[in-house]
Amino acid sequence: MTYAFTHRGIRFGDEENTLIAFQRAWDLGITHLETDVRASKDGTVYAFHDETLDRVTDAQGPLHERTDEELATVRAGGQPLCTLRELLRSFPNPVLNIDVKDERVIAPLAKLIEELGCHQQIALASFDSSRSAAVQHLISAPVRRSPGMRQMALIWLCATLFARIPHSLAQGFWAVQVPLKYGVLPVVTLRFIKAVQRAGLQVHVWVIDDEPTMRALIEKKVDAIMSDDAELLLQVLG
Numbered sequence: 001m002t003y004a005f006t007h008r009g010i011r012f013g014d015e016e017n018t019l020i021a022f023q024r025a026w027d028l029g030i031t032h033l034e035t036d037v038r039a040s041k042d043g044t045v046y047a048f049h050d051e052t053l054d055r056v057t058d059a060q061g062p063l064h065e066r067t068d069e070e071l072a073t074v075r076a077g078g079q080p081l082c083t084l085r086e087l088l089r090s091f092p093n094p095v096l097n098i099d100v101k102d103e104r105v106i107a108p109l110a111k112l113i114e115e116l117g118c119h120q121q122i123a124l125a126s127f128d129s130s131r132s133a134a135v136q137h138l139i140s141a142p143v144r145r146s147p148g149m150r151q152m153a154l155i156w157l158c159a160t161l162f163a164r165i166p167h168s169l170a171q172g173f174w175a176v177q178v179p180l181k182y183g184v185l186p187v188v189t190l191r192f193i194k195a196v197q198r199a200g201l202q203v204h205v206w207v208i209d210d211e212p213t214m215r216a217l218i219e220k221k222v223d224a225i226m227s228d229d230a231e232l233l234l235q236v237l238g
Helices: 019-027 084-090 103-116 129-138 149-162 190-198 211-219 230-237
Strands: 003-007 032-039 045-047 095-100 122-125 175-179 202-206 224-227
Touching: 003 202, 003 230, 019 032, 019 084, 032 084, 032 103, 045 084, 045 103, 084 095, 084 103, 095 103, 095 129, 103 129, 122 129, 149 175, 149 190, 190 202, 211 224, 211 230, 224 230
Parallel strands: 003 032, 003 224, 032 095, 095 122, 175 202, 202 224
Antiparallel strands: 032 045
C-alpha cells in the first residue's frame, strides 16, 4: 500500500520546514516527514533547505555563518526556524527523511542522532551518497538510507535495460527516491518499479502535487509519494 510523505510540511507562503508546517501534516495523520538539514555556525542542526536565508526568510546570507542567537530572530513566513532536535521531540516517533545538504552538517547530525538515540526514526538521503555514508560511519547503529544521483543512475540503467538490479547496487539501501522524470527520460516506469521492489527496495516518488499523477503512481504500486499538497494526497490515498 502506498503511503504519504509531507515534503517540507504543509505550509502557506514561506513556512517550509517550520514546526507549524510539520504540525499541520502530523494533525492529518502523516507520520513520514521529509526535510533538509544544515548546520549553524554553532553546530546546531536546522531543518532548512537552501544554503542561504534569502528565499524564505526575512534575513540574508548563508545559514552556516549565523550563530544560534542570530538565527533565533529569523522568521520564515512569520515562523521561527526549526531545529532538528525540536522536530524530533515535537512528535511521537516520526519517521524523518533527511536530505543531508552539505558536508558541514555531517558531524553535527551524527552527534545529534547518537545523543537522542533516534536511529530507527531516521532515513538519510542526499544527491551525493558519500554524505549519508559519512553520517552512517559516525553513528553506532544503522539508519535507513537512499542512494545518491550516481548510484541512482546505475540502478535506473540496470532496471531499464535488464529488469533487475545487482545486489551490490541495492545493498545497504532502504529505498530509491526519484522524480517522475529526469529531463525527458521517464524514471518511474512499471519496469523500474518492479525491478527495484524485487531487489528489496522501496520506490518513493517526489514531488507529486496533482491528482491524476498520484492515482497513476498508486495504481503502479509505488511505496510512497512525497507531496507539497499532503491534504490532496491523503484524499487520493483514502
